[in-house]
Amino acid sequence: MEGSSVFLLCLTASSGVPLYCRSKRSSRQLTFSVIGSLNGVHMFANNQDVLLTSTRTENSRVLWRTFHESINLIVMSCDSNASDHSLNRLLENVFSTMVLVIGLDDLMNIKNVERLKKDLRACYKLIDSFLTESEKIGDLTQCVDCVISNDSVILQECLDGFTQAAESEFGCLLIGGKVVVATEKWWRLASLDAMLLCWLVSSLSPHSSRDYPVYLPQGSPTVPHRLLTFQLVPGVDVCILCGPSPSLQKVELELVERFWKPVLDPVKSCLRLQLRSFPISLNLHQGILGFLLINRDLNKSLYTVQVHPFEDTQRSDIKCILEHRRASLRSFYTLTMLRYFSPEHHDGKIQYEEAFPEGFTHQAHQCYVVSSSHKCYATKTDLHFLFLLFKTNVPTFSMRAIANKTMQVFTKEFNF
Ligand SMILES: *[C@@H]1O[C@H](CO)[C@@H](O)[C@H](O)[C@H]1NC(C)=O
Ligand SMILES: *[C@@H]1O[C@H](CO)[C@@H](O)[C@H](O)[C@H]1NC(C)=O
Ligand SMILES: *[C@@H]1O[C@H](CO)[C@@H](O)[C@H](O)[C@H]1NC(C)=O
Ligand SMILES: *[C@@H]1O[C@H](CO)[C@@H](O)[C@H](O)[C@H]1NC(C)=O
Numbered sequence: 001m002e003g004s005s006v007f008l009l010c011l012t013a014s015s016g017v018p019l020y021c022r023s024k025r026s027s028r029q030l031t032f033s034v035i036g037s038l039n040g041v042h043m044f045a046n047n048q049d050v051l052l053t054s055t056r057t058e059n060s061r062v063l064w065r066t067f068h069e070s071i072n073l074i075v076m077s078c079d080s081n082a083s084d085h086s087l088n089r090l091l092e093n094v095f096s097t098m099v100l101v102i103g104l105d106d107l108m109n110i111k112n113v114e115r116l117k118k119d120l121r122a123c124y125k126l127i128d129s130f131l132t133e134s135e136k137i138g139d140l141t142q143c144v145d146c147v148i149s150n151d152s153v154i155l156q157e158c159l160d161g162f163t164q165a166a167e168s169e170f171g172c173l174l175i176g177g178k179v180v181v182a183t184e185k186w187w188r189l190a191s192l193d194a195m196l197l198c199w200l201v202s203s204l205s206p207h208s209s210r211d212y213p214v215y216l217p218q219g220s221p222t223v224p225h226r227l228l229t230f231q232l233v234p235g236v237d238v239c240i241l242c243g244p245s246p247s248l249q250k251v252e253l254e255l256v257e258r259f260w261k262p263v264l265d266p267v268k269s270c271l272r273l274q275l276r277s278f279p280i281s282l283n284l285h286q287g288i289l290g291f292l293l294i295n296r297d298l299n300k301s302l303y304t305v306q307v308h309p310f311e312d313t314q315r316s317d318i319k320c321i322l323e324h325r326r327a328s329l330r331s332f333y334t335l336t337m338l339r340y341f342s343p344e345h346h347d348g349k350i351q352y353e354e355a356f357p358e359g360f361t362h363q364a365h366q367c368y369v370v371s372s373s374h375k376c377y378a379t380k381t382d383l384h385f386l387f388l389l390f391k392t393n394v395p396t397f398s399m400r401a402i403a404n405k406t407m408q409v410f411t412k413e414f415n416f
Contacts, residue, residue: 004079006131008094010120011039011072017113019071020120024131038062038074054084065091070108071098081327083334086140090130093139093196096217097126100196104221126196129203135275136177136202136303138195140330143294143301145178145198147273148414150281151266156181162259163240166228166251170241175270177202178277179300186241190218191299201229201237211248214241230256232267235274277304282409284308285402287394289374290325292333293410294385302416305329305389324373329389332369332376336387340364341380368399379403384411 005026010019016039021030042064045052054063060078065088067073073091098107101123102116110116136145149155155173163171163183170189172182177198186194193216200214212227228248229239238260240251260267272280284291290305305325315321341364368377375390377399386407390399410416 004077006079006082007076008090008127008131009035009038009072009074009076010094010098011035011074012110012113013066013070013072014110016040016043016072019113019117020124022124022127022131024128038076039072042072042074054087061087063087063091065095067095068104068108070110071095081331083331083338085334085338086330089140089142093130093142094127096192096196097123097130099217099221100193100200100214101126103215103224104217125203126200129199136199137292137301137330137333138199140333141292141294141301142192142195143299144182144191144194146277146300146302146416147175147178147180147270148278148302148410148416149180149266149270149273150279151263151269152181154263155266155270158259158263159183159238162238162255165255165259166240166242167246168240168242172198172239173267173270174198174201174237174239175235176274178274180236180270180273187298187300189241190216193218194299197227197239197241200227201239206231206234209248209252232256232260233264233271235271236267275304275306276309277302278410278414280309284406284409285394287391287402288388288406289391290329290389291406292329292385292387293407293416295416296383296385300416302410303329325389328374328376329387332378332389333387335369336367336378337385340367341378341385366400366403368396370396375399377403379407381407 006024007026007030008022009030011017012019018035021035042052052064054061059080060076061082062074062076063084065073073094075087075091077087098120102119106116130139138145159171159173159181160183163169169183169185172186173180179198196217197214208231210229212229213224214227215221215224226242227239228242228251229237230252231237284307286308288307290307293302295301305322366379368375373392375392375394375396376388377390378385378387384407386403388399388403388406
């Protein structure tokens with residue numbers, strides 16, 4: 001198996017017919033015998049009333065999940081950093097993608113396998129975007145990735161008017177799949193649904209407008225809605241979720257220009273936010289390499305590993321550096337959420353990483369990790385989680401104060 005390749009298999013649960021296979025960083029396809037064995041061992045266990053969920057070898061990890069007793073998903077990852085948690089999230093996202101595009105009914109009652117295989121091709125782009133690393137983190141957090149714009153007030157006003165004129169209550173303005181502004185109702189969609197819609201738009205090839213039927217895996221898995229998207233400038237789309245009316249043409253001809261032409265400059269300036277996720281005028285502490293801020297009420301997040309873009313672009317190995325930062329922040333997030341900030345108490349006890357004394361019951365509110373390549377610090381409040389990635393030269397004792405200051409800036413000044 002190659003370095004950090006990932007294979008994803010989808011089969012029918014009843015008969016084990018392969019529906020598709022996607023992979024990351026691999027030139028090879030899995031052979032039928034490997035596919036057969038992976039599915040066979042799961043089926044064998046099932047027949048013995050054993051639920052096989054995961055296994056690991058020295059260099060790979062395999063997870064199985066059955067959805068609605070109808071679809072089996074299997075993931076095999078050779079990335080030593082991949083956790084069961086992140087792979088489980090991947091499988092959930094992949095199945096949700098299938099519901100989003102096909103609807104739950106056709107997945108639960110498979111009548112024609114060949115037809116289903118063909119229909120499932122429409123999911124490939126979105127599924128592949130979950131397999132490749134990206135500037136977003138919603139695949140892991142199942143929150144909506146956002147950016148903070150200086151012009152959010154004027155853009156919000158414009159979006160609210162536009163959405164209303166299009167007879168909808170659900171609208172959002174997207175840059176590269178990250179939300180700049182969204183209507184109040186949009187924020188009340190199940191966050192998994194909202195996240196998937198954003199990733200869907202950014203995974204499709206650019207188009208001036210679209211009328212895309214979507215099911216909402218949480219909110220409406222069996223009744224489709226229409227997702228209308230309009231490209232305002234390359235990279236920036238406005239989207240609305242609606243019923244049978246209005247027609248795409250009507251919105252495109254009568255509303256897009258009327259509402260968005262007057263704010264074309266603020267729309268264009270959103271493009272500058274894509275990597276950093278917040279305005280260039282805002283300076284954060286020099287020791288911060290990246291961060292993830294989550295608003296726990298709206299399940300939205302602000303995420304970047306390019307806090308100081310000018311400094312970064314001078315480096316030749318920038319791609320590798322950014323990938324390393326992303327991997328570090330993602331694994332710190334997973335560790336912290338599972339081991340320290342988790343609301344779940346197993347048997348009334350919190351399962352910390354360390355062997356704390358018996359009867360130790362209070363919940364951690366802060367946590368940090370120091371390694372040879374970076375430091376990480378996380379803090380939680382009633383409304384937010386903040387995860388910071390630091391350079392190693394930042395004194396460990398000062399991380400808490402820097403985190404507090406950073407939290408204040410985004411939550412107080414920018415109201416995130
Ligand atoms: C954002 O606003 C601040 C102050 O209101 C201003 O100094 C800065 O230039 C603005 N940034 C952009 C990118 O428009
Ligand atoms: C927000 O996230 C939490 C934790 O993942 C989840 O329990 C809750 O249902 C989410 N809220 C919405 C509206 O999806
Ligand atoms: C795993 O993560 C560490 C940093 O946390 C990184 O140095 C290493 O390259 C990663 N391994 C893979 C296979 O991505
Ligand atoms: C963060 O700073 C604020 C104001 O400066 C202070 O009231 C608060 O106690 C600090 N919180 C922590 C966790 O240090």
